[in-house]
Amino acid sequence: MKLLITLIGLILVLEGLPYAASPESMQRWLRQILDMxxxxxxxxxxxxxxxxxxxxxxxxxxxxxx
Missing domain, CATH: 1.20.5 (Single alpha-helices involved in coiled-coils or other helix-helix interfaces)
Known part of the structure; x- marks a missing residue:
């Protein structure tokens, strides 16, 4: 269970990193995804x-x- 919680935490860190580091780029990227x-x-x-x-x-x- 400890490993599972650690993995979920790591996933959340990795998922949140681009939004925190460069929110403007993420917004452009998300707009492109909508067009795919x-x-x-x-x-x-x-x-x-x-x-x-x-x-x-x-x-x-x-x-x-x-």
Missing amino acids: DPKQLRRVGLTAMAIGFVLCYLAQKSGLFE
Whole structure:
């Protein structure tokens, strides 16, 4: 449970960082997202998830990050 709470905290820090560092750029970026095709957004999301799963797998199963 401690690891889960730590991971959620880390995600919130990483998600909030661009908004705190450069809010004007984030507003422009979010406007561009509104203009994107939903299918393209879905592909980007699925790609990000796949990369995340691969990184989690590598971290847990291989000695790559030890």
